[in-house]
Amino acid sequence: RYLNQLKEDDSLCRQAQTSGTFYLFHNLSPFLQKVGKKYLVPQLSAAEMKGILEKFQEAEQWIEKSVLIGCSDEHRPCFALDLGALDKSVIESELQGSFTDLRKALFVLDGKDSPLLALAQSLLRWHDSHQYCSKTGQPTQKNPAGSKRVCHASGVTYYPQMSPVVITLVSNRSRCLLVRQPSFPPGMFTALSGFCDLGENVEEAVRREVAEEVGLEVESLRYSASQHWPFPSSSLMIACHALVGAQRAEISMDTLELEEARWFGMEEIVEGLKREPSSSKQDDGSFLPWFPPKQAIAHQLICEWVQQQTA
Numbered sequence: 001r002y003l004n005q006l007k008e009d010d011s012l013c014r015q016a017q018t019s020g021t022f023y024l025f026h027n028l029s030p031f032l033q034k035v036g037k038k039y040l041v042p043q044l045s046a047a048e049m050k051g052i053l054e055k056f057q058e059a060e061q062w063i064e065k066s067v068l069i070g071c072s073d074e075h076r077p078c079f080a081l082d083l084g085a086l087d088k089s090v091i092e093s094e095l096q097g098s099f100t101d102l103r104k105a106l107f108v109l110d111g112k113d114s115p116l117l118a119l120a121q122s123l124l125r126w127h128d129s130h131q132y133c134s135k136t137g138q139p140t141q142k143n144p145a146g147s148k149r150v151c152h153a154s155g156v157t158y159y160p161q162m163s164p165v166v167i168t169l170v171s172n173r174s175r176c177l178l179v180r181q182p183s184f185p186p187g188m189f190t191a192l193s194g195f196c197d198l199g200e201n202v203e204e205a206v207r208r209e210v211a212e213e214v215g216l217e218v219e220s221l222r223y224s225a226s227q228h229w230p231f232p233s234s235s236l237m238i239a240c241h242a243l244v245g246a247q248r249a250e251i252s253m254d255t256l257e258l259e260e261a262r263w264f265g266m267e268e269i270v271e272g273l274k275r276e277p278s279s280s281k282q283d284d285g286s287f288l289p290w291f292p293p294k295q296a297i298a299h300q301l302i303c304e305w306v307q308q309q310t311a
Helices: 002-008 010-017 047-056 059-063 088-095 102-109 114-129 202-214 266-272 297-310
Strands: 023-026 029-035 037-042 067-071 077-082 164-172 175-180 191-195 218-229 235-244 260-265
Touching: 002 067, 002 102, 002 175, 002 297, 010 023, 010 077, 023 088, 023 114, 029 088, 029 114, 037 235, 047 059, 067 114, 077 102, 077 114, 088 164, 102 114, 114 218, 164 218, 164 297, 175 202, 175 297, 202 235, 218 266, 218 297, 235 297, 266 297
Parallel strands: 023 077, 164 235
Antiparallel strands: 023 029, 029 037, 067 077, 164 175, 164 191, 175 260, 218 235
């Protein structure tokens, strides 16, 4: 309720900016600090933020660009701020850390920080790409919380939106199917995924995506869970398990979408879950399969399949 009050009450939100904490980004890459073998996401106080920004003589201007991303149980608000227009080397030197691509950060961060960083990046990206009204072409204005933008010329209010995406682990009971796209890091395989078409329900989207990408017919499916995912933009990942017939398991891959699609047995999946990306390269230059990090819902789907096999 307090979080919603901050979104609706501009003066209350501005007051909260003076007592809240801040996650820093630079061109949508979050700031991390390495402490021993762990990577942490520092939450800077308003005073620390002011000290850093004063080095650029633009403290007041930049705080206004922050967006509200959460609130602690003690009612301490948390904001995200992208300093992409400022010299990142000065900030990194001052805070003894580095701005890291979010995809890489998800592999090394504690799970509790990942959802907030994903939300922050999505919201910051949305504001960057919605600075003008699609109806009038006039500039839009962000409210202090960053929960909306308003075109005062037309009176239109814009709110951040998510795109629904189905992500599906296909199996034929004894094996599961994983795929690679050309843009993936070497050796990484994951579950099938695709955006829902307008007018589709989840079941229709799953059946269509599986048929289009690997040429298989889904016999049955069940919902697993959902997750916000910031790539390539703000998406709602709707995770499902889909079963195909064991007698109709020949893959017909869409080569425009995928680089590789193949069946994995239980033993290979278990080994892949243990494998780190850095240890997947072999002496001959090829790569052993490895899977998305624990923070990704694809990892959850694969683990659920393993549990089903061993039950």
